[in-house]
Amino acid sequence: MANQLAFYFDASACGNCKACQVACQDKNDLPFYLRWRRVVSYGGGGWVPHDQYEGIMVPDIFAYSVSVACNHCENPMCADVCPAAAISKRSDGVVLIDTDKCIGCRYCEWACPYGAPQFNEEIGVMTKCTFCEDLLAVGDNPACVDSCVMRALDFGELDELQAKYGKQMIEPLADPSITSPGLVVTPHKNSQLAGEGTGKLMNLPEEV
Amino acid sequence: MNVREWALVLFTILAQMSVGSFIGLGIVHFFAQKKAGQEEADRFSSRALLAIWPVMALGFLASILHLGNPLNAYRAVTNLGTSWLSREILFGVLFAVLGFAFAILQWRKIGSFVMRNIVAWLAAIVGVVFVFSMGQVYMLPTQPAWNTMATPISFFTTTLLLGALALGVAFVINYSIVLRKNPDCEEAQCELLHLSLRWISIVTVILLGVELIMIPIYIAALSATGSAVALTSTSMMIGEFGVVFAARLVLVFIGAGIFGVLLYKNAESPGKENALANYAYGAFVLVLVAEVLGRFLFYATQAQITL
Numbered sequence: 001m002a003n004q005l006a007f008y009f010d011a012s013a014c015g016n017c018k019a020c021q022v023a024c025q026d027k028n029d030l031p032f033y034l035r036w037r038r039v040v041s042y043g044g045g046g047w048v049p050h051d052q053y054e055g056i057m058v059p060d061i062f063a064y065s066v067s068v069a070c071n072h073c074e075n076p077m078c079a080d081v082c083p084a085a086a087i088s089k090r091s092d093g094v095v096l097i098d099t100d101k102c103i104g105c106r107y108c109e110w111a112c113p114y115g116a117p118q119f120n121e122e123i124g125v126m127t128k129c130t131f132c133e134d135l136l137a138v139g140d141n142p143a144c145v146d147s148c149v150m151r152a153l154d155f156g157e158l159d160e161l162q163a164k165y166g167k168q169m170i171e172p173l174a175d176p177s178i179t180s181p182g183l184v185v186t187p188h189k190n191s192q193l194a195g196e197g198t199g200k201l202m203n204l205p206e207e208v
Numbered sequence: 209m210n211v212r213e214w215a216l217v218l219f220t221i222l223a224q225m226s227v228g229s230f231i232g233l234g235i236v237h238f239f240a241q242k243k244a245g246q247e248e249a250d251r252f253s254s255r256a257l258l259a260i261w262p263v264m265a266l267g268f269l270a271s272i273l274h275l276g277n278p279l280n281a282y283r284a285v286t287n288l289g290t291s292w293l294s295r296e297i298l299f300g301v302l303f304a305v306l307g308f309a310f311a312i313l314q315w316r317k318i319g320s321f322v323m324r325n326i327v328a329w330l331a332a333i334v335g336v337v338f339v340f341s342m343g344q345v346y347m348l349p350t351q352p353a354w355n356t357m358a359t360p361i362s363f364f365t366t367t368l369l370l371g372a373l374a375l376g377v378a379f380v381i382n383y384s385i386v387l388r389k390n391p392d393c394e395e396a397q398c399e400l401l402h403l404s405l406r407w408i409s410i411v412t413v414i415l416l417g418v419e420l421i422m423i424p425i426y427i428a429a430l431s432a433t434g435s436a437v438a439l440t441s442t443s444m445m446i447g448e449f450g451v452v453f454a455a456r457l458v459l460v461f462i463g464a465g466i467f468g469v470l471l472y473k474n475a476e477s478p479g480k481e482n483a484l485a486n487y488a489y490g491a492f493v494l495v496l497v498a499e500v501l502g503r504f505l506f507y508a509t510q511a512q513i514t515l
Contacts, residue, residue: 040515068515081348083293084283103283104276106212107293113350115515124276174513178349201515 004074004093005131006158006182007145009067011170011191013152016041016065023147024069027132034118036129037069037144042172042192044199062190063202066173067153069144070095070116070129071181074158078108078117086126087117093158093182094131102126113174114181131155158182171197213507215274220342221370221496221503222267223300224363227335228371229260229378230307234332236375236404243403248396251386252404254315256378261308263374268304292344299338306331339367350513352433353441354506358426362506365422366499369415369464373495376408376471376488383481402475405484409472412491416464423457441511449505456501463494 016039024030024037043063050056072095079087079095086101087108097108097117102125108117109126117126132142140146145153154161161184169176170191173183192199233256240249272278285301287294310327313319343360383401386394427445430438445453471487474480 038515077348077350080290081293083285083287083291083297084280085287085291086283101280101283101286102277103280104278105274105284105293106276107291107345110510110512111348111350113513113515119276121276126276172515174350178513 003091004158004182005072005136005155006093006161006184007069007071008154008156008161008165008184008186010150010152010154010186011064011066011188012186013150014039014065014067014188015150015152017149019147019149020067020144020153023143024129027135027143028130030127031120031122034120034127036116036118036127037067038115039065039067040172041065041202042197042199043202044192044197062199064188064190066170066185067144068114068173068183070131071114071179071183072129072131073182074180077111077113077179081107081111083107090133094133094136095128096130096133097126097128099123099125099127113178158184169194171195171199172201212274214504215270216507217500217503218270219267219274220363221366221500222263222270223342224339224367225370225374226260226264226267226307227303227339228367228369229256229263229374230303230335230371231332232368232371232375232408233257233260234328236379236407240400240404244396244400248400250314252379252382252397252400255382255385256375257311257314259378261304261311264300264304264307268300292341292347296338296341296345299334299341303331303335303338306334339363351510352435352438352513353430353509353511356426356429358422358429361422362419362426362502365415365418366502369412369419369495370499372408372411372415373464373488373492376405377492379404380485380488384485398478398481401481401484402478405488406472406475408488409468409475409491412464412468412471412495416460416468419460419464420457437511437513441509444509444511445505449508452501452505452508456498456505459494459501460498463491463498467491467494 018039021035021037021039025035028036030036041063045061047057048060050058072093076087076089076095079089083105084101084103086098087095089095104124106119106126109119117128120127135142142155145155165184165186168187170185170187171194173194175195233253237249237253240252272281275281284297285294288298306327310324310331313324313327340360343363346354346359348355379401383397386397427442430442467487467490471491474484474487
């Protein structure tokens with residue numbers, strides 16, 4: 001019984017190539033500034049004392065990538081706060097924006113901790129990842145999942161994915177207690193747990 | 209900051225000023241009636257009452273400017289079950305309708321005194337709920353700098369402060385119109401003007417105190433959360449937007465503090481109506497600019513938990 005679809009992301013496999021981001025833009029025919037799926041780089045660290053030689057400083061730095069779209073949250077705050085009741089959650093968990101109902105107030109943008117709802121300047125309404133529901137309906141995978149050359153992306157039932165990969169959430173993703181996201185991750189070896197991060201987003205300005 | 213956020217600055221400031229004026233006017237009218245009778249009280253306040261509704265309407269017009277798809281604006285009240293934004297718009301529209309109805313009933317003396325009173329009370333209560341909802345709109349878990357008690361407290365402070373000072377200006381203008389129509393000494397009106405401006409100045413100075421105490425408490429509270437996102441907001445407030453922040457503090461201190469005291473002094477005895485008028489205008493303009501800057505900062509220092 002399908003009730004909460006979720007994405008799976010393997011941070012230890014992601015090579016930051018952004019094929020998923022581009023496949024999403026291509027499949028959904030998005031203008032350049034709309035990125036329903038984004039690959040962000042998170043990193044940090046600095047010079048630390050050498051563990052053997054006193055007075056010697058050595059670099060200890062880390063970086064890894066996270067690919068994130070809409071997480072089709074169990075408690076979608078975007079849908080709760082939308083004044084126009086334009087965002088709804090389907091029985092399979094997919095959260096969709098009805099652009100005919102949207103008033104373009106952008107309030108969902110303030111509520112979402114993942115930057116999923118994005119404003120389309122041309123039509124004046126909010127848009128976001130649809131989980132490629134049209135592809136799901138004919139038995140295909142979402143475009144991002146199929147595009148990943150590292151097989152770092154997958155999707156499935158949230159509880160099954162959690163049983164297989166665990167419930168941990170990594171930086172720079174928000175504390176999952178806010179919205180209960182439909183997202184399961186395998187951490188990179190350097191990943192920091194959500195809320196315990198010491199790094200920052202490393203993307204270039206022209207990248208995001 | 210862009211057009212959209214300026215629209216929200218205008219909307220929230222104008223709406224709060226309308227609610228504050230409406231409630232303040234009710235209090236002034238109540239005491240004016242006790243002091244000088246219903247006729248004098250009405251002459252003193254009905255022009256101000258008629259001025260409130262256009263201000264509220266202007267606010268709503270500004271709010272529509274921030275929509276990407278204004279044709280769907282009517283849909284903004286369709287999610288009352290979970291959306292504070294829907295509730296805000298509903299209570300705002302109700303306040304505007306009830307306030308307008310009361311202004312017309314009072315102006316044309318339609319219906320009994322008790323009935324008009326009920327409409328006025330309803331409008332005032334809905335107005336308070338409206339301002340409360342406005343605060344709730346910003347109290348999102350993903351907005352640590354907004355999600356504090358400081359948001360509703362500052363919204364209510366603005367409501368009362370701008371409401372009181374806007375009334376001061378309205379009373380001064382009304383008095384000059386009354387005088388022009390009837391140049392004979394308008395003793396009762398003159399006394400009401402002095403009394404009301406004295407109380408307005410007292411309220412203004414108290415609210416200045418509230419604002420000046422709230423600001424450091426707010427910044428300290430944000431810093432104490434230890435949330436990096438909340439800290440971004442405070443550092444923008446005193447860093448990037450430090451000049452605006454300082455200007456806001458200086459203007460509200462001069463407008464509400466210094467002009468407030470001068471207003472009080474000149475309202476003590478009759479004969480200084482010109483000075484009184486100047487200080488009422490000055491206080492209003494300075495505090496209005498200060499509050500607009502304050503609200504600008506509110507949006508400009510937004511710091512969100514997001515990617």
